[in-house]
Amino acid sequence: MIDVAGIIAENILYIAMVTLGGMLISWSVHFVPVGGAPAAMAQATGIGTGTVQLAAGAGLTGLVAAGAVMAVSDSFALVIASGAVGAMIMIAVTMIVATWVYVYGVGVPPASAKVDYDPITKDRQDIYVSQGTEGHGLPTVSFVSGVIGGALGGLGGAVIYYSLMSTSTTLSQSDLVALASIFAVGIFFVNAVIPSYNIGGTIEGFHDPKFKKWPKAVLASFVATLMCAFVGILTIGGL
């Protein structure tokens, strides 16, 4: 018989940390400039793919990096920093190559349609937006926003993985890694999907008016991740 109350009482800190990690992921997705199908046709600013897919791609790359570092180091700070860096590298590489394609392959300059001036470089944006489109490419503000989003997503994923790995259990090490990593991936997806209802297909980054809606998604993620955390910690702790 599994001692549910005992496991929860023993791992209450890790339940809180998993929940926090989920909320971080939910917040991070709002930073990632995604334009969905319109961006793939250079009709909207941002990266030409779906919100969940890109956030997951970056965050899971961070998870791989965090997993590698956690196997050789027990420093919590180093593990989560490595997760953040892995995700940042993936998203920065994707964005720089996307810029090559937009500029050299499609022949359009990066331009935002949501603001007249780039908040970071102060460059005029609206006159560089081609007719009949909602901007294209990745202006500096979107690029920086994407890097921040990647970092937060990687951080969140790594916090979840670290917490699940630290749960007290009698599982063998290889089984624990497998369970913890699969739960971390699952919780990541849950929290990458929730913000897409706010984003509705396209967002340019933290300068986009839609960004202001993030508290609702983070609150929803709090509720969803708390339940995921109970299930995850109980499963790992009870085995």
Next chain:
Amino acid sequence: MEPLMGMGVLALMGAAATIAGTTEDLESDVGSQSNPNSQVQLAPQMMYPHRIYNKAISGEPPSNALICAIGGTVASVLMTAGLSVIFAIAIGALIATAVHGTYCITAYMGRTASQKRFRQPIYLDILRSHTPVMMGYAFITTFCILVVSYIMVAVLAHPFPLTLLAFIWGITVGAIGSSTGDVHYGAEREFQNVEFGSGLNAANSGNIVRKAESGLRNGIDNSWFCAKFGGPVTGLAFGMTVFLSGWVTAVFNPALSLTMGWLSVAAGVILVLLMIIWNRKIEVAARKAFGPYKEEEEVAA
């Protein structure tokens, strides 16, 4: 592990990842998967029937994650049974390819059949000629990703199981492919009928190019064009992701000391900062080279 040996292993992983990224993008160009598919799907409804393979099994990341996870599972099982690694990976990739081919055919048949009312024919010759090409590309992608995952587990001692690593790299390669190479297909190849660099007016939606360099255009013509730029840069992007994220820990090994671990984090951050500056340089150069679309007039900031 010796640092030099570590770099060699990393180079091999980077090379395999570059091939995987390239074939992933070309596979999606032949079959018109992912975002640009919205135009291929829309065209018959706007009275532009075409001979382009129309399959969108799902978004590229889940679709690639599926084939890589199937390949990884089969390879793991075969390796546990004592078969050689190369054989196990090849058979794993083969079975994944068979599953992918099945999905390609059902997606094309289903999607095209639902467009009967728009007079879009189902071309059986397209089905026969394109499906093996996509299966071939999917095989190379799965094989290379399994090689990367196997090296990570067996040589670099990554704690994650082989199948999970293959799944994660499948998600990542799909995310990169649909963010980079697909733009070349969706924004340029599908709309070569508008002036280069003029942007794609939303009013042109569905009006994709249907005539090829010779005859009517099909998916293989599209991959011929995208293989010149979109495919290779996708490969570079995935190769760079795998290589750089491993490079920082290969040079500054966190197993040696905590300081080395933090140096690896710092190296990663510096790489990202360099890419931000690089993007800015390209942005400035592009704005200067292409110029604004409209006359400049002062607006409130």
